[in-house]
Amino acid sequence: MENLALVGLVESLKPVMAEIVIRRVVQQQPNGFIFQTRSVKLPAFKVLADTRHPAIYTSEARPPKETPTTDFLMVLRKHLTSAELVEFRKPFSERIVECVFKTAVPSRELETMSLVLELLPNAPNIILLDAERRVMSSFLPLTPQHGIGEYEIYRMPSSGEKIDLERIADENVPELEAFTSAENPQAWLISNVAGLGPVFAGEIIHRLKRSG
Numbered sequence: 520m521e522n523l524a525l526v527g528l529v530e531s532l533k534p535v536m537a538e539i540v541i542r543r544v545v546q547q548q549p550n551g552f553i554f555q556t557r558s559v560k561l562p563a564f565k566v567l568a569d570t571r572h573p574a575i576y577t578s579e580a581r582p583p584k585e586t587p588t589t590d591f592l593m594v595l596r597k598h599l600t601s602a603e604l605v606e607f608r609k610p611f612s613e614r615i616v617e618c619v620f621k622t623a624v625p626s627r628e629l630e631t632m633s634l635v636l637e638l639l640p641n642a643p644n645i646i647l648l649d650a651e652r653r654v655m656s657s658f659l660p661l662t663p664q665h666g667i668g669e670y671e672i673y674r675m676p677s678s679g680e681k682i683d684l685e686r687i688a689d690e691n692v693p694e695l696e697a698f699t700s701a702e703n704p705q706a707w708l709i710s711n712v713a714g715l716g717p718v719f720a721g722e723i724i725h726r727l728k729r730s731g
Contacts, residue, residue: 520574520638522614522684522714529609529616532577535560536607541599541620546592550658552645554599566636566645568658573643575616575636594647594656598622598632605631612684612714613675614638635673648673681713699727 520528539558547553550568565576599620606619616636622629632655633648645658652673654661661667664676682692694711701707704727708720 520572520614521716521718522612523716523719525575525614525616525638526609526611528575529607532561533607536604536618539604541602541604544592544595544599546589550643552592552595552658568643568645570641570643573614573638573640575638591645591656591658595634598624598629598647598655599634602632610675611688612678612681614640614714615675633673637676639676642676646673678713681711684712684714687712 535558539556539561541554542557543555545553545555547565551565552568553563553565555563561577563578565578567574567576599622601623602620604618605621607616608619609616614637616638618634618636620632620634622632624630624632628649628651631650633652635644635646635648637644637646642662642664643659644661646661647655647657649655654667654669654671654673657669661669662676665674666677667674682694686692687695698704698707698711705717705720705724708715708723709717712720
């Protein structure tokens with residue numbers, strides 16, 4: 520899923536995601552988790568940590584068919600069953616969605632927990648953080664790009680020296696002038712601007728050619 524398409528999805532979901540309560544967590548397939556809720560507006564949503572097409576769906580997509588129980592599923596059930604979603608957010612430049620929950624766990628360190636959905640092609644992951652944003656558990660091992668280990672404060676995987684979309688939205692960026700003279704401007708944008716995929720990079724080049 521393109522980053523800017525994910526931005527639009529998150530913004531459209533915010534009204535229906537407000538204050539939903541998790542009723543049950545189901546692992547439908549080896550890399551898919553369904554979060555069934557008590558909400559009439561959004562009875563369930565599904566997260567697919569597939570290396571080819573990581574995505575979030577606003578339904579169960581298919582009737583639940585549980586796979587053998589995994590340790591990560593048990594962790595999710597233990598901490599997020601009956602938890603209330605209090606915040607649903609996304610960094611502008613990253614294909615990452617974060618769900619912040621108020622839990623029913625009687626512990627200060629766990630009364631608020633965050634579920635980080637890294638919907639990154641080739642490196643998707645689902646990570647559970649405690650109230651201090653320390654990594655409690657992850658579906659897949661953390662990559663070297665995170666620069667952290669288990670039980671350390673969470674950091675998003677590094678995108679290298681790419682230009683942040685937030686910076687482009689807020690200020691003039693001199694480095695962007697290089698893409699107009701690049702041999703392949705679309706490839707330049709994808710390689711140098713964080714969160715910009717082929718569809719929107721191609722649209723930028725198309726509009727530039729039309730407008731001059």
